[in-house]
Amino acid sequence: MRKFVPVLALSLLAGGCVSMGGAVPVDAEGNPVPLRGTGYATISVQPGRSANQKQIIAIRAAKISAMRDLAEKIYGAQIDAASSSVQGRMQGDYVRANIEGIVRGARTVKIGLIRKDVYEVVLEVDPQDVAAMRLNPRPVYR
Template identity: 50%
Template sequence: MRKPIRQSVITMLALTGALFGLSGCNTFNGHAAMLGNVDPAVRDVVAVEAALDASDVAVTKQVVPAITGVGYATISVQPARNANQKRLMAIRAARLDAMRDLTEQVHGLQMSSRTTVIDTIVQNDTTRASVAGTIRGARTVRINPVGSDTYEVVLELDRDMIARIMKALR
């Protein structure tokens, strides 16, 4: 129901713009706040179009949630000489794991699988996964030690950043 209304509003705006062009008026810029002596009906049409655009933005912000990525890394397996370096490396590894998690959620995960069956017996079953993409603007929510040997890092992409990423993909 909303689409035909929007199309008729756009059509009326196009006709109004053409009329302004023919009459020599160069103040029409597509916004409700216009200069000069403009017909009130035209202002109403432009105001309705602006309201439709504003409601689209509001709906987009309500539909798109913030995305959270979580990553973990073990301290003891890090290749460093002292405990402080191992902790820092574990935090770094956990952060990269959280970035991978965000990338999976935004760009998707490519899966490939291969199963070999001989005489109705599964001989080999292999699954591979890969992810590729760019993540910008991830905010660190928290870095927590989990137990005595693991770090957890939580990153978040807010709604505005997700909207920018989605717009760039289109």
């Protein structure tokens, strides 16, 4: 155990949770508005034999990314960061963001090419659904 003590001369572990505040998303005037999530995916890097297939898979990938964006906006993200130094010299530094949640009632608002090779998908959830999901902050996985 003593062997590891000098190596771990200074270790800092930080854990935090980013929350998105109020239960219902509102605009500047305080009116409830739908919550939007955006995701992007590159077509050329997708697996698939034909260009059509890659295009469809890219849309799917962009949708997953948009879902993640929505989940982050609804439930927040768990941020874990750790830095270590030995005798004042930085050894390691990493940041990890975890997102977990159940998204209900998301509908697709926009699917489109924003460049030649990049698809953009925008998803939207109604404010009352956001409020319902935020009331259950710990998602239940069955």
